[in-house]
Amino acid sequence: MNEVKYLVSGDCAVCVEFGNEISPEINRKIRAFKLAVENEAIEGIVETVPTYRSLLVVYKPELIRFGELTEKFEALRGKMETIQIPPPMVVEIPVFYGGETGPDLEAVARHNGISPEEVVQIHASGEYLIYMLGFIAGFPYLGGMDPRIATPRLESPRVRIEGGSVGIAGEQTGVYPVASPGGWQLIGRTPVKLYDPDREKPVLLEAGQYIKFCPVDEAEYAAVEQRVKEGAYVPVTYAKEAE
Amino acid sequence: MGIKVVNGGFLTTIQDMGRYGYQETGLAVSGVMDTRSAALANLLVGNDENEAVIEATMVGPMLEFTEDIWIAVTGGNLGAKLDGKPVSRYEAVLVKSGQTLSFSGMAGGSRAYIAFAGGLDIPMVMGSRSTNLKAKIGGLDGRKLGTGDLIGFAAPKTWLPAPEKRKMEPEDFSAKEITLRVLMGPQDDCFTDDGIWTFLESTYTISNEYDRMGCRMQGPVIEHKNGGDIITDGISFGAVQVPSHGNPIVMMADHQTTGGYTKIANVISVDLPKLAQCMPGTRIRFKKVGIEEAQALYCEWRAEVRALSKRFAAQTEPVGELQAAALAAALNEHKHSWSSEGVYRVVVNGEEFVIELSKETARFR
Numbered sequence: 001m002n003e004v005k006y007l008v009s010g011d012c013a014v015c016v017e018f019g020n021e022i023s024p025e026i027n028r029k030i031r032a033f034k035l036a037v038e039n040e041a042i043e044g045i046v047e048t049v050p051t052y053r054s055l056l057v058v059y060k061p062e063l064i065r066f067g068e069l070t071e072k073f074e075a076l077r078g079k080m081e082t083i084q085i086p087p088p089m090v091v092e093i094p095v096f097y098g099g100e101t102g103p104d105l106e107a108v109a110r111h112n113g114i115s116p117e118e119v120v121q122i123h124a125s126g127e128y129l130i131y132m133l134g135f136i137a138g139f140p141y142l143g144g145m146d147p148r149i150a151t152p153r154l155e156s157p158r159v160r161i162e163g164g165s166v167g168i169a170g171e172q173t174g175v176y177p178v179a180s181p182g183g184w185q186l187i188g189r190t191p192v193k194l195y196d197p198d199r200e201k202p203v204l205l206e207a208g209q210y211i212k213f214c215p216v217d218e219a220e221y222a223a224v225e226q227r228v229k230e231g232a233y234v235p236v237t238y239a240k241e242a243e
Numbered sequence: 244m245g246i247k248v249v250n251g252g253f254l255t256t257i258q259d260m261g262r263y264g265y266q267e268t269g270l271a272v273s274g275v276m277d278t279r280s281a282a283l284a285n286l287l288v289g290n291d292e293n294e295a296v297i298e299a300t301m302v303g304p305m306l307e308f309t310e311d312i313w314i315a316v317t318g319g320n321l322g323a324k325l326d327g328k329p330v331s332r333y334e335a336v337l338v339k340s341g342q343t344l345s346f347s348g349m350a351g352g353s354r355a356y357i358a359f360a361g362g363l364d365i366p367m368v369m370g371s372r373s374t375n376l377k378a379k380i381g382g383l384d385g386r387k388l389g390t391g392d393l394i395g396f397a398a399p400k401t402w403l404p405a406p407e408k409r410k411m412e413p414e415d416f417s418a419k420e421i422t423l424r425v426l427m428g429p430q431d432d433c434f435t436d437d438g439i440w441t442f443l444e445s446t447y448t449i450s451n452e453y454d455r456m457g458c459r460m461q462g463p464v465i466e467h468k469n470g471g472d473i474i475t476d477g478i479s480f481g482a483v484q485v486p487s488h489g490n491p492i493v494m495m496a497d498h499q500t501t502g503g504y505t506k507i508a509n510v511i512s513v514d515l516p517k518l519a520q521c522m523p524g525t526r527i528r529f530k531k532v533g534i535e536e537a538q539a540l541y542c543e544w545r546a547e548v549r550a551l552s553k554r555f556a557a558q559t560e561p562v563g564e565l566q567a568a569a570l571a572a573a574l575n576e577h578k579h580s581w582s583s584e585g586v587y588r589v590v591v592n593g594e595e596f597v598i599e600l601s602k603e604t605a606r607f608r
Contacts, residue, residue: 007429010479010509011537015429022474049266049477051501056477058263061538062545134475134501137270137378141475195268197368197380203268 031208092236101189138177138195157183191225248392252304257382262371276519280318284358287315295372303346313360319352335409352416364395416520425508438466455497464489481510569596
């Protein structure tokens with residue numbers, strides 16, 4: 001059993017730290033521990049926040065104190081092997097690449113000395129691990145982009161990037177949940193809303209899941225967009241195959 | 244109806260104790276900056292401590308009431324006035340339709356809270372009525388109050404038991420220097436011994452960059468071992484971030500859920516309301532305490548809330564019990580009646596109740 005650290009994060013939270021690097025292995029441990037904690041339904045826990053390196057556990061000290069909580073965590077870690085952790089889901093995100101909604105596709109291709117079609121093919125072939133959500137509601141921090149399409153950010157950021165924009169910044173790829181300013185190289189757009197406060201589940205994705213981008217044409221894009229508007233769109237998901 | 248906003252003031256928002264349960268999706272908690280003052284305002288008018296209140300910042304709003312209701316104003320003294328006459332803070336006040344609540348200026352403290360008996364008619368968004376300005380949700384369309392806005396009351400109370408007892412000693416927020424107790428961590432190991440010493444032994448001054456997200460302070464540079472950047476990690480309300488520039492920033496109610504800067508310590512929960520009431524220029528000292536002490540203080544505060552809640556709500560119980568007993572007696576009598584309606588006179592504990600029964604309702608006269 002590897003060491004974890006229980007770091008005091010104020011009197012109402014503890015940071016359970018699993019490591020100090022960005023790695024799928026640490027992410028798996030955090031996800032497993034989060035599920036185990038939720039499964040245990042420990043009284044006094046308000047919520048948990050997974051990040052690259054840790055799980056922040058927010059709790060009510062009037063119901064459970066720091067010492068008691070961390071003892072429970074240690075006991076839980078002792079029986080992690082016996083807890084069934086379901087395989088993570090892969091969520092398909094339909095993307096219309098290039099055109100007006102992907103104005104930087106050509107630039108990304110030129111920067112890497114490949115064709116725009118190859119950029120799309122490479123970008124849509126990977127399954128991207130969602131390490132965490134943060135920055136704004138629904139923004140996924142993704143890992144695992146192929147370095148062959150890595151491209152620096154724009155020198156001067158755009159004032160407004162529409163929600164659903166798919167972009168590349170350095171060796172990262174991501175999707176903007178809502179309109180915001182930004183300097184990412186935009187290669188396409190999805191009609192799927194990663195964040196919609198009026199939806200029963202406002203944020204579509206969860207840390208520990210994977211994203212698979214699926215190229216669609218204009219007609220398919222419009223069809224999905226219509227279903228999203230009607231509140232009838234359900235993304236295609238499947239369990240990730242063990243690596 | 245409820246209130247008409249004549250003037251929104253500087254930054255007036257609707258808040259409750261915050262939107263918990265969505266931080267893992269990147270959505271900030273928000274909620275009141277000064278949890279103590281907001282809870283006290285609610286308790287004074289017999290509300291649950293988590294009821295939505297109006298948080299006024301520095302320059303308060305001007306609100307015209309279109310319906311009678313009991314209110315309480317707590318927190319920083321922003322010079323609350325009803326029709327131009329001073330309003331007692333930390334005391335239940337009956338406001339009549341047509342009256343105007345305004346604020347004349349700061350006299351200690353920067354955030355005032357107004358609670359309304361029976362609550363505000365504001366929809367729940369993801370389990371909370373708090374305004375999240377960045378995500379544009381909660382409160383009034385996710386924004387601050389402005390001229391012309393109309394806010395309804397949920398179940399306005401124009402009668403409260405023992406109103407003369409609904410008062411507390413007003414709290415004073417005029418100190419120019421305060422000490423905030425802190426718990427060290429989670430990244431105190433990223434600082435040199437000198438850095439830790441500087442943090443705990445120096446005086447910092449709150450800068451002008453103080454908003455609902457964070458409070459920036461200026462003072463001696465806190466030395467890191469290897470700079471102030473870390474791999475992104477979760478953030479608590481009250482976390483003291485120290486980026487590479489070496490000056491502290493305390494994360495407040497609208498703080499981001501995650502961040503990539505070292506956090507040397509965390510202001511303890513019971514001291515955060517003091518910081519929430521500070522103005523730029525206030526001098527701050529940090530004092531280290533242990534987790535047992537901090538959590539004991541937190542639990543004391545929770546006990547205080549429970550006691551106050553009982554004190555201000557308990558007075559309704561004897562009346563409620565008597566009414567319930569009277570109703571039961573009336574219903575028992577009514578069983579022998581053929582009519583679906585009837586008027587009954589019942590004496591319980593020497594007190595006489597007249598109860599009108601109709602098909603669906605029972606009414607006390």
